[in-house]
Amino acid sequence: MKDVGENKIDELLELIWTLSETGNDSLNSVLADTEEEDAEKALEEMERRGLVEISGERISLTEKGRTMARGIIRRHRLAERLFSDVLGLEDKFIHAEACKFEHILSPEVTESVCTFLGHPPLCPHGNPIPKGKCCARFTKKMKPLVMPLKELEPGEEGRITFIAPKEHARLDKLSSLGVVPGSTVKLHQKQPSYVIRVGETDLALDEDIASEIFVKKKVME
Amino acid sequence: MHGHGERLEIKEDLEQIILVGNPNVGKSVIFSLLTGKYATVSNYPGTTVEVAYGTTTIGDKEFLLIDTPGVNSLIPLSEDEKVTRDILLKETPRAVIQVADSKNLRRALLLSVQLAEMSLPLVFVLNMYDEAKSRGITIDHRRLEDVLGVSVIQTVATRKEGIDEVKSKALTARNSSLRVDYGPELEESIEKVSKLLPESRANRAIALMLLSGDTTLTHWLHSNLSHEAIEEIEELVRECQRKHRGSIYYFVNKRRLEFIKKILDDVFEYRGPQESTYLETVGKLSMDPVWGIPVLLVVLAFMYAFVGYFGAQILVDFIEGVIFGEYINPFFTDAFALIPVALIRELFVGDYGIITMALTYSIAIILPIVGTFFIAFGILEDSGYLPRLAIMVNKIFNRMGLNGRAVLPMVLGLGCDTMATLTTRILESRKERIIVTLLLALGVPCSAQLGVILGVLGGLSLAAAVLWAGIVVSVLFSVGYLASKVVPGKTSDFIFEIPPLRVPQVSNIAAKTVARVEWYLREAVPLFILGTLLLFTLDKLGALILLEDLASPVVTGLLGLPPQATEAFIVGFLRRDYGAAGLFTLAKAGMMDPVQVLVSLVTITLFVPCIANFLIIIKERGIKTAMAIVGFIFPFAFLVGGIVNFVLRSLEVTL
Numbered sequence: 032m033k034d035v036g037e038n039k040i041d042e043l044l045e046l047i048w049t050l051s052e053t054g055n056d057s058l059n060s061v062l063a064d065t066e067e068e069d070a071e072k073a074l075e076e077m078e079r080r081g082l083v084e085i086s087g088e089r090i091s092l093t094e095k096g097r098t099m100a101r102g103i104i105r106r107h108r109l110a111e112r113l114f115s116d117v118l119g120l121e122d123k124f125i126h127a128e129a130c131k132f133e134h135i136l137s138p139e140v141t142e143s144v145c146t147f148l149g150h151p152p153l154c155p156h157g158n159p160i161p162k163g164k165c166c167a168r169f170t171k172k173m174k175p176l177v178m179p180l181k182e183l184e185p186g187e188e189g190r191i192t193f194i195a196p197k198e199h200a201r202l203d204k205l206s207s208l209g210v211v212p213g214s215t216v217k218l219h220q221k222q223p224s225y226v227i228r229v230g231e232t233d234l235a236l237d238e239d240i241a242s243e244i245f246v247k248k249k250v251m252e
Numbered sequence: 253m254h255g256h257g258e259r260l261e262i263k264e265d266l267e268q269i270i271l272v273g274n275p276n277v278g279k280s281v282i283f284s285l286l287t288g289k290y291a292t293v294s295n296y297p298g299t300t301v302e303v304a305y306g307t308t309t310i311g312d313k314e315f316l317l318i319d320t321p322g323v324n325s326l327i328p329l330s331e332d333e334k335v336t337r338d339i340l341l342k343e344t345p346r347a348v349i350q351v352a353d354s355k356n357l358r359r360a361l362l363l364s365v366q367l368a369e370m371s372l373p374l375v376f377v378l379n380m381y382d383e384a385k386s387r388g389i390t391i392d393h394r395r396l397e398d399v400l401g402v403s404v405i406q407t408v409a410t411r412k413e414g415i416d417e418v419k420s421k422a423l424t425a426r427n428s429s430l431r432v433d434y435g436p437e438l439e440e441s442i443e444k445v446s447k448l449l450p451e452s453r454a455n456r457a458i459a460l461m462l463l464s465g466d467t468t469l470t471h472w473l474h475s476n477l478s479h480e481a482i483e484e485i486e487e488l489v490r491e492c493q494r495k496h497r498g499s500i501y502y503f504v505n506k507r508r509l510e511f512i513k514k515i516l517d518d519v520f521e522y523r524g525p526q527e528s529t530y531l532e533t534v535g536k537l538s539m540d541p542v543w544g545i546p547v548l549l550v551v552l553a554f555m556y557a558f559v560g561y562f563g564a565q566i567l568v569d570f571i572e573g574v575i576f577g578e579y580i581n582p583f584f585t586d587a588f589a590l591i592p593v594a595l596i597r598e599l600f601v602g603d604y605g606i607i608t609m610a611l612t613y614s615i616a617i618i619l620p621i622v623g624t625f626f627i628a629f630g631i632l633e634d635s636g637y638l639p640r641l642a643i644m645v646n647k648i649f650n651r652m653g654l655n656g657r658a659v660l661p662m663v664l665g666l667g668c669d670t671m672a673t674l675t676t677r678i679l680e681s682r683k684e685r686i687i688v689t690l691l692l693a694l695g696v697p698c699s700a701q702l703g704v705i706l707g708v709l710g711g712l713s714l715a716a717a718v719l720w721a722g723i724v725v726s727v728l729f730s731v732g733y734l735a736s737k738v739v740p741g742k743t744s745d746f747i748f749e750i751p752p753l754r755v756p757q758v759s760n761i762a763a764k765t766v767a768r769v770e771w772y773l774r775e776a777v778p779l780f781i782l783g784t785l786l787l788f789t790l791d792k793l794g795a796l797i798l799l800e801d802l803a804s805p806v807v808t809g810l811l812g813l814p815p816q817a818t819e820a821f822i823v824g825f826l827r828r829d830y831g832a833a834g835l836f837t838l839a840k841a842g843m844m845d846p847v848q849v850l851v852s853l854v855t856i857t858l859f860v861p862c863i864a865n866f867l868i869i870i871k872e873r874g875i876k877t878a879m880a881i882v883g884f885i886f887p888f889a890f891l892v893g894g895i896v897n898f899v900l901r902s903l904e905v906t907l
Binding site (some may be wrong): 122 | 329359496748
């Protein structure tokens with residue numbers, strides 16, 4: 032376990048990364064949004080270590096800082112996925128628990144979790160999970176538990192663990208038709224379009240939508 | 253395919269009852285039963301794209317009943333959904349009757365939650381109770397009543413079961429006690445936004461819509477709130493979205509679904525899948541990549557046998573040849589012979605006579621074809637086959653910047669392009685709506701025209717028929733392909749609900765066909781008479797010859813047709829089926845050779861369908877787009893006709 036000061040730096044790196052995802056690189060936003068005490072001092076320390084660059088009102092990550100932040104974010108968001116999809120924890124625990132995990136997961140465990148979850152591209156809140164080596168390698172040594180709906184065979188059933196759409200509108204539309212994590216889907220056919228049954232509703236989908244819905248395959252008795 | 257959306261004398265002072273529900277749950281069936289007024293009912297989502305109004309009497313009081321397009325969410329994703337949402341925001345109804353498909357209770361409750369947030373007085377109807385039962389579903393409706401805090405009524409609307417109860421309980425409507433807790437953070441934002449909104453019952457709902465990023469409310473905001481308040485709201489929305497680090501809409505829906513799951517655990521029981529019925533088997537085959545094609549061919553063969561053979565040949569021969577040819581026309585010709593004024597005589601029974609031309613064309617030639625088409629089409633609609641066709645053609649449609657969903661307006665266009673243009677509202681992006689509107693106007697022949705064309709082609713050869721269809725389909729496809737490159741915007745996702753295959757009900761098909769035939773008589777026959785009067789006047793003034801001369805470089809030169817074909821094209825501007833009917837008579841009289849027939853048919857097929865269609869394009873797409881579409885179509889039609897003529901003549905094709 033690292034000492035508290037390191038955790039503080041991790042938290043700030045995470046925050047700067049998250050803000051930069053929305054295009055925000057203002058120092059004031061970092062100071063306003065952080066929950067850490069003595070954040071200014073910690074930022075000075077980070078600048079000294081070459082993790083961030085501060086010029087006037089703007090703050091940005093250096094190459095080194097970015098690499099570290101990327102790892103933290105990746106561990107945090109993977110942990111969130113694990114808690115919400117596999118363990119089914121409630122929303123309010125997920126973020127707090129993931130905050131602890133992001134500091135302690137080793138690279139090996141991180142890759143295993145990522146593979147186990149089927150290399151999910153997004154966290155449960157819809158933010159991107161930075162890719163790791165395992166995602167690029169595409170090794171199938173460990174059979175992913177969670178797979179895209181499109182890899183089911185016709186007739187098979189699965190429980191939706193997460194949906195990672197390219198656009199939010201797609202998620203909204205699917206969710207208003209009852210296609211949400213937790214629902215059970217049965218794949219009827221793949222050609223000429225995907226046809227699935229969710230509850231008592233039959234839906235036709237494009238292939239690329241079917242590849243964005245991730246399911247845990249139901250084992251047939 | 254008839255004036256579903258017309259607002260015949262809306263009685264403003266009446267209290268309102270509004271029907272709402274997910275798509276394809278039977279709102280229109282219940283509307284018809286309560287008002288005694290037929291609303292188009294079919295077995296696919298999106299039959300109702302316009303609001304229908306009718307009156308119903310409960311006790312001794314009259315109410316205005318409003319039928320709305322189906323919605324899955326009150327944050328609209330398409331135009332027809334927006335129509336419903338806006339009505340619910342604007343009106344203050346005495347009651348809102350939510351119609352639910354019993355087997356899809358989860359989705360219905362997702363809507364109920366939102367209606368409850370709007371504080372609307374509710375009554376809940378569990379329709380299609382029989383289908384749920386046969387699928388092994390039971391719903392504890394007393395307990396559901398307790399949970400919702402409103403009356404729950406079980407119905408099978410198509411068999412009129414439970415309708416009396418709907419009527420007797422409609423006035424017990426009250427606010428539902430459903431309330432989802434969205435957690436302290438979001439609740440606080442809802443509270444803050446609500447306070448900035450003008451006082452209204454629906455504040456919680458509107459606040460949620462705004463927080464979820466609903467942009468369709470912008471107009472409403474600007475007409476109801478000050479600039480400062482809007483800015484303050486926008487800031488709150490941004491803050492909330494930042495705090496949540498993800499889609500609020502998604503979060504909100506998730507909370508709702510979790511909430512509903514608890515209700516379902518309590519009231520909804522599902523006892524495993526039942527044995528599959530033969531309908532399910534046929535349903536599966538009809539969208540199978542291999543079997544789907546023979547099924548489609550069988551459907552087409554049935555359509556051809558019924559419309560192309562029975563309607564266009566047997567019925568037309570009988571009505572035109574026997575009834576009009578041997579009785580009506582001779583009778584009126586004899587009768588008018590007594591009138592000494594030649595002008596009046598000719599006005600009714602001359603070459604361009606109202607009876608001998610307008611009525612003969614519209615009643616004797618086109619009506620039997622339209623009528624048989626409407627019957628066949630009604631069967632297709634009610635069976636639930638059309639959404640399955642959407643699955644089959646999705647990939648082909650992708651090439652035209654569309655998805656499978658667009659097959660509904662396109663096939664509907666084979667019935668009537670005007671109605672189909674209205675149905676483009678079910679498409680989600682503006683790009684798709686423009687492309688489908690263009691293709692409908694350009695080359696999807698409506699039943700009237702298709703029938704006449706099949707009649708003419710039937711007299712030629714199979715090769716001519718195949719060639720005609722091939723040319724029209726390739727033109728449609730190429731124009732669609734090019735339009736998809738030119739029209740800005742993007743194609744929406746193909747996420748499409750498929751209703752179960754059902755055995756069509758004779759009574760609904762009959763009612764629908766009668767309504768559509770009535771509509772045809774009302775809309776089309778006057779235009780036929782107008783067109784005839786136009787020709788009559790031009791002929792009497794000697795202007796017809798002049799026009800034929802003027803048009804001769806195009807008609808006789810480019811297209812290589814006899815000058816008389818000009819008449820057909822002139823009336824073709826009013827209705828292209830009328831134009832086709834004119835060509836039909838020319839062909840019958842042996843005034844055109846097969847190549848000329850084909851060239852003229854291709855040209856008239858590519859005309860804008862009719863004046864009514866043009867007006868609807870203006871209404872739906874705006875005058876600029878409408879003019880652009882029409883400005884493209886007419887020259888293009890002649891150009892394609894010219895090319896066909898040139899190619900066939902150069903290759904010395906004989907048909």
